[in-house]
Amino acid sequence: MAVFRHSAESLVQLVSESVPERILSDVIAENLRATQGINPGKGERRSWDRSIPILARDLVEAGLGGVEMLIEYQLPLTSKRADVILAGRDRRTGADSYLIVELKQWSQAELYEDDAELVLVSGMGPRPKLHPVVQVRSYCEYLADFVGALEQHRNAVRGVAYLHNASDPDIHDLYDHVEDERTRLFSKTRRGQFVDYLKAQFAPEPGAAAADRLLSSSIRPSKQLLKVAAGEIKNRDQFVLLAEQRLAYEMVLHAVEKARASNSKQVVIITGGPGSGKSVIALSLLGELSDRGYSALHATGSRSFTETMRRVVAKGSTRMKAMFKYFNNFMTAKPNELDVLICDEAHRIRETSANRFTRSDQRTGPGRSWMS
Numbered sequence: 404m405a406v407f408r409h410s411a412e413s414l415v416q417l418v419s420e421s422v423p424e425r426i427l428s429d430v431i432a433e434n435l436r437a438t439q440g441i442n443p444g445k446g447e448r449r450s451w452d453r454s455i456p457i458l459a460r461d462l463v464e465a466g467l468g469g470v471e472m473l474i475e476y477q478l479p480l481t482s483k484r485a486d487v488i489l490a491g492r493d494r495r496t497g498a499d500s501y502l503i504v505e506l507k508q509w510s511q512a513e514l515y516e517d518d519a520e521l522v523l524v525s526g527m528g529p530r531p532k533l534h535p536v537v538q539v540r541s542y543c544e545y546l547a548d549f550v551g552a553l554e555q556h557r558n559a560v561r562g563v564a565y566l567h568n569a570s571d572p573d574i575h576d577l578y579d580h581v582e583d584e585r586t587r588l589f590s591k592t593r594r595g596q597f598v599d600y601l602k603a604q605f606a607p608e609p610g611a612a613a614a615d616r617l618l619s620s621s622i623r624p625s626k627q628l629l630k631v632a633a634g635e636i637k638n639r640d641q642f643v644l645l646a647e648q649r650l651a652y653e654m655v656l657h658a659v660e661k662a663r664a665s666n667s668k669q670v671v672i673i674t675g676g677p678g679s680g681k682s683v684i685a686l687s688l689l690g691e692l693s694d695r696g697y698s699a700l701h702a703t704g705s706r707s708f709t710e711t712m713r714r715v716v717a718k719g720s721t722r723m724k725a726m727f728k729y730f731n732n733f734m735t736a737k738p739n740e741l742d743v744l745i746c747d748e749a750h751r752i753r754e755t756s757a758n759r760f761t762r763s764d765q766r767t768g769p770g771r772s773w774m775s
Contacts, residue, residue: 404735405473405488405618406434410609412468414459428452431474439477454506457567458487461594465601467491471610478542479549479622480700480732485542490617491610493559494603499613501553502604503546503562505539511573512566519579534577535564540586541721548628548722551621561604563587565597622740624700624726629693632726636690636716644687648680655688659697659743672749685747686716689726692743699743702728708748 407430409417418427428448435441455474462470470491475484486506493500511525514534521531539562547557562585566574571592578588589597624632644652651673662669675681685701692699703709709727717723733744 404438404477406438406475407431408471408473408614410468410611411459411462411470411472414472415456415463418456418459426452427455435475450506450508453508454567455487458504458506458565461598462489462601465598466607467601467605469607469609470605471614473614473618478545480728480736488617489605489610490614491605492608492613494606497606498556499559499616500605501560501613501617503539503542503560505535505562505564507535507564507566508568509566509574510568512569512577514576514579522577535566536586536588539564543585544722545725548625548725549622550617551623552616554625561585563589563600566590567594622737623698626696628722628725629696629698631722633690633694635720635723636686644680644684648684652684652687656691659692663742682747685745688745697742699745700726700728700741701745701747702730702733703747704730705748
């Protein structure tokens with residue numbers, strides 16, 4: 404989902420024609436409130452006004468005014484938003500091509516204690532921030548893992564961090580150990596190189612069709628991600644199931660196969676007291692269903708429990724962490740996109756959502772497309 408969408412050329416025209424009462428950030432903020440119930444702060448609004456027109460003008464200068472800009476694109480099944488995704492046609496192959504752009508207004512930054520993945524930003528306090536290239540690389544990986552249109556075309560999505568206010572000497576050590584075949588870092592000093600990079604990535608053609616295909620694509624874990632999850636979970640000795648645990652596990656697998664064969668939906672509820680092994684069953688099912696090629700995800704309503712799963716089971720793997728979601732991540736899920744959703748701690752499911760982003764009367768739709 405993109406909060407705001409325009410071709411680069413039309414966005415430049417919009418900005419040039421804007422009057423003080425109707426600046427770019429007002430338009431984006433209105434869309435963000437309408438689509439996600441989020442009221443952006445002054446800092447975020449200021450960054451839109453200062454950064455997005457720069458990117459749009461760079462595209463126009465590169466002769467790519469038709470490239471589509473998907474602004475504040477929400478990564479599927481998460482609350483994370485990418486600053487901009489550019490959608491167009493690959494200059495070499497003519498296939499759909501996407502570039503995630505992380506825009507930073509930083510003017511000076513350095514590595515945090517020589518850690519290649521953390522940076523200290525001048526004027527933003529003593530706490531380190533994630534290196535912007537590491538951030539955009541994870542976005543690329545996530546999109547390729549969850550957007551159906553990219554499953555067989557993982558190389559169609561690339562990423563750049565664009566520090567358009569910074570000169571090379573002020574961020575010189577951020578270039579160490581961060582660039583690869585998929586990601587790049589550009590500064591104000593390297594703006595010309597950035598324009599050349601854009602020319603090399605996109606054909607000078609409209610990108611609306613490519614944007615449509617990305618936005619309308621099915622959302623489900625890719626076969627490659629399911630294979631990773633199956634290998635990680637099934638090879639753990641601590642997930643051995645005993646007696647009633649094994650019975651519950653087999654009954655769920657039977658229900659899933661039956662639902663697929665009859666093209667219907669099944670809900671299986673597993674009950675038991677604390678320590679009875681319900682979560683072990685849930686993880687074992689996630690591994691087995693992934694191994695069988697079902698698109699399956701694990702979800703809970705507890706932040707601490709979900710973070711524990713990501714830390715202990717995923718063991719730091721960004722890709723594996725993405726298998727563990729929150730119930731609220733599925734508020735806007737389309738019917739039948741997933742084969743199975745494993746709702747651990749299901750007593751936390753609420754009929755209405757009252758999180759910090761949504762009004763308490765917004766329906767979450769439990770039971771419609773969450774389980775097979």
